[in-house]
Amino acid sequence: MSDRTIIQLDKISVSFDGFKALTDVDINVNENTIHFFIGPNGAGKTTLLDIICGKTKPTAGKVMYYPPSGSDIQLTGMKEYKIVGLGIGRKFQVPSVFTNLTVQDNMELSLKNGRKVLESVFSKARREELERIDEILDMIDLKDKKNILAKNLAHGQKQWLEIGMLLVQNPQVIMLDEPVAGMGKPETFKTGEILKKIKKDCTVIVVEHDMEFVKLYADMVTVMHEGKVLMEGDIDTILNDETVQKVYLGRGGERNA
Secondary structure, rough: OOEEEEEEEEEEEEOOOEEEEEEEEEEEEEOOEEEEEEOOOOOOOHHHHHHHOOOOOOEEEEEEEOOOOOOOEEEEOOOOOHHHHEEEEEEEOOOOOOOOEEEEHHHOOOOOOOHHHHHHHOOOOOHHHHHHHHHHHHHHHOHHOOOOHHHOOOOHHHHHHHHHHOOOOOOOOOEEEEEOOOOOOOHHHHHHHHHHOOOOOOEEEEEOHHHHHHHHHEEEEEEEEOOEEEEEEEEHHHHHHHHHHHHHHOOOOOOOO
């Protein structure tokens, strides 16, 4: 686990028609970690992802990106597609795979090589790209499903495929919104093991409700409450903090994040 910051949120505030969704949020995300954002519904977790990827513009503050190589970059004010081009990918809760294409076709369409979508459909992937796809399919346990239509995959497998579609673009940071929602325990465990493999080459930011999942796989946890950072630290620090227990874990049980 690295101590080097790759994403920094500096005094981020967001207001929607007078409602303060985020207030003076300071968060550093370190390279090659699995960093969870947790908190009650409405705490501002997903808004943080929207701010990082450029979907939402902050009312105040800035987001800095410190890539492993190259100059520091301010993400605030950049277009979403440009942020993606810098190596910051995002997966939403509902999988957005091409259901009538095979697993392999989905992966090839996601290749980040400057081709437009139609060009990608009608052009063949290079050998090194195909080898990279095979490596990723092996990592996400879908190598034996490469010729199956995505619509025939189980729910968890579709989630893994979309993670794979991000990884084939060689991102530096990926953001996942509730990646284990709707999964049973075996799929949840496998998802966590996949994230552990991913973090060797890529920083992982996760918004999650499942506290058991957070306990097993978090390197760092930021607890949000009413648009502010309530607490930040490793999972043991978070679980043992009286304030967190009172305002968060005490509200309807550990899964009500």
